[in-house]
Amino acid sequence: MNIKLILILLVFCACNLQAQNLVLNGSFEDHTAPDCYQSWNTTSWNAFVANSTSYGTEVALLNDSCLTCPPYYWGGGAQEGHWFATVHSKAYYHPVDSSVSWSQSKFSLALDSALKNTTNYKLSFYIKKPDLVAPTVCNDVLNNYIQVGISNNATNFGTHLITTPLGTDDWQQYSVVFNTTNAEQHLTIEVGTGDTNNYVLFIDNFVIEETSEPATVFVTATNEMPQQEKKLVKIVDVLGRESKPKKNTALFYIYSDGTVEKKLIIE
Numbered sequence: 631m632n633i634k635l636i637l638i639l640l641v642f643c644a645c646n647l648q649a650q651n652l653v654l655n656g657s658f659e660d661h662t663a664p665d666c667y668q669s670w671n672t673t674s675w676n677a678f679v680a681n682s683t684s685y686g687t688e689v690a691l692l693n694d695s696c697l698t699c700p701p702y703y704w705g706g707g708a709q710e711g712h713w714f715a716t717v718h719s720k721a722y723y724h725p726v727d728s729s730v731s732w733s734q735s736k737f738s739l740a741l742d743s744a745l746k747n748t749t750n751y752k753l754s755f756y757i758k759k760p761d762l763v764a765p766t767v768c769n770d771v772l773n774n775y776i777q778v779g780i781s782n783n784a785t786n787f788g789t790h791l792i793t794t795p796l797g798t799d800d801w802q803q804y805s806v807v808f809n810t811t812n813a814e815q816h817l818t819i820e821v822g823t824g825d826t827n828n829y830v831l832f833i834d835n836f837v838i839e840e841t842s843e844p845a846t847v848f849v850t851a852t853n854e855m856p857q858q859e860k861k862l863v864k865i866v867d868v869l870g871r872e873s874k875p876k877k878n879t880a881l882f883y884i885y886s887d888g889t890v891e892k893k894l895i896i897e
Contacts, residue, residue, distance in 0.1 A: 649839035652741045652751075653817055654681035656836035657710035658691055666696035675737065685785035686736025686820065690716040692832070709756045709801055714834035717821040719774065736820045738784045739836060744813040745780065752841040753778065753817070754805035758832040759797035774829035775822040780814040780849065787818045789849050797831050807841060810849035861885060
């Protein structure tokens with residue numbers, strides 16, 4: 631075998647040893663969106679976005695050169711390809727009984743193969759909030775966070791891997807190295823809750839690759855999402871206006887874990 635042929639084979643082997651991204655459609659390029667901005671409910675998302683399943687409220691796709699809510703530019707440069715997803719959460723207050731319900735983006739991305747218990751994996755992704763000068767007629771583009779997990783079910787969050795800090799004006803990459811024994815086949819993404827405003831967040835380029843790095847998260851059959859310290863975020867009245875504690879007035883106490891308590895303190 632001559633030296634030239636050996637070199638060709640070495641180059642070929644090196645290329646094939648490159649880490650493979652197990653997340654199918656992790657950059658949201660494989661879809662049939664007719665417009666540069668497309669917001670879909672669960673049924674439409676599942677029909678038009680490949681290898682993904684929505685199980686919350688609507689999720690949107692945005693092209694990085696798109697103008698929406700004209701003439702404002704909502705882009706920001708996709709981190710892979712030309713498309714990224716926009717997720718949101720919003721609290722709705724019922725005008726009659728003052729109950730609270732959440733509109734919240736939740737979806738999963740299929741993996742190329744089930745995760746192996748003999749391998750460490752590295753998950754990475756990007757988040758960004760829209761520019762704060764966006765007109766409020768579109769959305770109140772306040773910062774928010776997402777939590778990411780792995781699951782054996784496309785419509786169930788499964789086991790928690792990472793919760794991001796609040797989004798910033800620039801794309802930020804987050805990552806975690808984990809090991810699992812459950813052979814999960816889905817990556818799950820849920821936008822956070824905890825405020826009365828309409829939150830919007832850009833997300834892109836979800837990657838899971840095998841790695842030799844040491845794991846910091848170990849997923850077992852009994853592993854559950856860790857309990858986070860519950861803190862009071864704010865108090866609002868029935869119209870969603872921020873308030874201080876008052877007697878003889880129905881108020882909603884909103885906590886950092888997304889729970890909402892209605893309280894009426896009678897004098």
